Amino acid sequence: MxxxxxxxxxxxxxxxxxxxxxxxxxxxxxxxxxxxxxxxxxxxxxxxxxxxxxxxxxxxxxxxxxxxxxxxxxxxxxxxxxxxxxxxxxxxxxxxxxxxxxxxxxxxxxxxxxxxxxxxxxxxxxxxxxxxxxxxxxxxxxxxGVGAVTAALAIGSALGIEFEGFSPRKYAIGADGEELAWSSSVLSEDIGLLTDKLQHSAIASTDAKLHDENDFEPINSSPKEPWLLIWGGGTVSGHFAAQFARLAGLKVIAVANATKHSSRLKAVGVDHVIDRLNPEEAVVEIRRLTNGDLLYAVDCVGSKTAAFAIQCLDTTSSSQIVGLSGLPKTVPPNVKPSTVPIKTFHTNPRVGSELTSLLTRLLEEGKLQxxxxxxxxxxxxxxxxxxxxxxxxxxxxxxxxxxxxx
Missing domain, CATH: 3.90.180.10 (Medium-chain alcohol dehydrogenases, catalytic domain)
Structure with a gap:
């Protein structure tokens, strides 16, 4: 009815x-x-x-x-x-x-x-x-919608970092509708529009191995300063990822067109904006700022820039990168690559309902721009x-x- x-x-x-x-x-x-x-x-x-x-x-x-x-x-x-x-x-x-x-x-x-x-x-x-x-x-x-949901699932699901009580790894959904523990099977399934395999190099998908929750180091378990790198901070997903990361207590570095985006990104909480013009120089500057201790990265652009983001990560500890539009085919053994499980937004009503309610609340409270x-x-x-x-x-x-x- x-x-x-x-x-x-x-x-x-x-x-x-x-x-x-x-x-x-x-x-x-x-x-x-x-x-x-x-x-x-x-x-x-x-x-x-x-x-x-x-x-x-x-x-x-x-x-x-x-x-x-x-x-x-x-x-x-x-x-x-x-x-x-x-x-x-x-x-x-x-x-x-x-x-x-x-x-x-x-x-x-x-x-x-x-x-x-x-x-x-x-x-x-x-x-x-x-x-x-x-x-x-x-x-x-x-x-x-798309930018915020993608960023929220990148931070909360793929990286497993809770913010404002949002922690979707608490539940995931199986093929028959039952709720399951978070696993690589959820991460690696067909996640729809954002990770379909393309021939276009700018949005190519990845053959890199995906990892489950037990492979990830919780954010608060490391004595190192919790930095997040966002390569592609000028994108809408980068705009939201920066805000969610700040709500989680992370310090944020964004790679973007610094001339055009620096003021806006700093207004939403980004600590350092690095210009994208010379990626090699950006890598050097990011490693200097983080003392080589960067553990988390989100790439919003494609597999080529994701490769530069990986160069910024800690080379001695377990670190993580989420690729919104592709990842390189090979990554160092200490780096855990993942994509965004966007499908869980609509297949798991608990995830979708919690996230949509959170977005409304954060907008109302002025915590999200x-x-x-x-x-x-x-x-x-x-x-x-x-x-x-x-x-x-x-x-x-x-x-x-x-x-x-x-």
């Missing part, structure tokens, strides 16, 4: 129709096609919500998946990973939200096009949706031009956000 009663006259204009506008990808390396009167996604489970999308955050993966033909299980495909909007319908078991709530969500379930952002409506499980606090504008919220955004008018028909900007030059700041037309 689905709850469909509209509870306020102020939202009666948002009663969903049975059709919608969408962007379809008909074939790889083609522009997204604007299509009207496409079937609206339907709630299929009692714990799902229907969201009227008001803003879409554009991610690099939105054009890379189209250009390099990955994370496209069927064609035509509906893509898009970050959205914000208003709840317009709920399943009968939904307790976290009511109709009219403003929310944001990352679409980590790329095989389920109902969750995608490039359409007027999306359906997601309740535990994958976060409420937008009154202190945060909706278009800023559209830039949070959303990235800066540039808002693009024009709705779905403006998405292709926005992605072309990302494809050509990337961004010198946070996110491009497309404002949907009413």
């Amino acid at each position: 689905l709850t469909t009663t509209i509870q306020s006259d102020t939202i009666t204009s948002h009663i969903p129709t049975e059709t919608q506008d969408v962007l379809l990808l008909r074939a790889p390396r083609q522009p997204y096609e604007f299509v009207e009167n496409w079937p609206r996604p339907q709630i299929e489970s009692e714990n799902e919500v229907l969201i009227r999308i008001k803003a879409i955050g554009l991610n690099p993966v939105d054009w890379k998946s189209a250009d390099y033909n990955f994370a496209l299980p069927t064609l035509p495909a509906i893509n898009g990973r970050d959205l914000a909007g208003t709840i317009v319908r709920t399943g009968s078991a939904v307790s976290k939200f009511k109709i009219g709530d403003q929310v944001f969500a990352p679409s980590t379930q790329y095989r389920d096009y109902r969750t995608s952002a490039f359409q007027q409506y999306a359906v997601l499980p309740e535990h994958c949706v976060a409420k937008v606090p009154s202190s945060t504008k909706l278009h800023n919220a559209a830039a949070i 959303a990235p800066c955004v540039e808002v693009i008018e024009g709705g779905l028909q403006a998405v292709n031009s926005g992605l072309d900007r990302l494809r050509r030059n990337g961004l010198d700041f946070g996110r491009l956000v497309v404002k949907m037309q009413e």
Whole structure:
């Protein structure tokens, strides 16, 4: 049974129709096609919500998946990973939200096009949706989801460092839905859009061995100063990783375009910003700052920069690196490489629910800053031009956000 009663006259204009506008990808390396009167996604489970999308955050993966033909299980495909909007319908078991709530969500379930952002409506499980606090504008919220979830799981899951009570290694989910102890089987399974194997060198996956929880040294067990290196601090994931690391009590070094990003990164708690222009010099400076005792690194760029990040790590103690977009094929024996188990966000309701609630709370308390955004008018028909900007030059700041037309 689905709850469909509209509870306020102020939202009666948002009663969903049975059709919608969408962007379809008909074939790889083609522009997204604007299509009207496409079937609206339907709630299929009692714990799902229907969201009227008001803003879409554009991610690099939105054009890379189209250009390099990955994370496209069927064609035509509906893509898009970050959205914000208003709840317009709920399943009968939904307790976290009511109709009219403003929310944001990352679409980590790329095989389920109902969750995608490039359409007027999306359906997601309740535990994958976060409420937008009154202190945060909706278009800023559209830039949070994927970057924040990726960073939180990199710190809390892959590195196993607890922050603000978030410690998802306490539970993981198996293929049949049972909760299991955290293990390498969870880390190494197909984790979706962020670790699909690509031919493109900038986002290549890794053949490096992954390790389970027992291989990792707890953060507080070492007498060495707890530093975290973020290579790619100018990315949205780097922006959030720095903030979560500070909440965990780590000191943070970020490698980025220092001219463009230094002030912003220091404002969110980064202790040292190292310019990315000369990676070899960056390695020398990082080893000097940490006295060669760096134990933790997160690379947000790709396998080549991850190799430089590994050179910064302690050569005598057990150390760890998380690759968000690839790792080198070989690493030193004392370095434990891992990827981000993004799939656990949607397959394990406890992980997703805890994390989405945490994001809302941290935003409300002023402990988490959303990235800066540039808002693009024009709705779905403006998405292709926005992605072309990302494809050509990337961004010198946070996110491009497309404002949907009413």
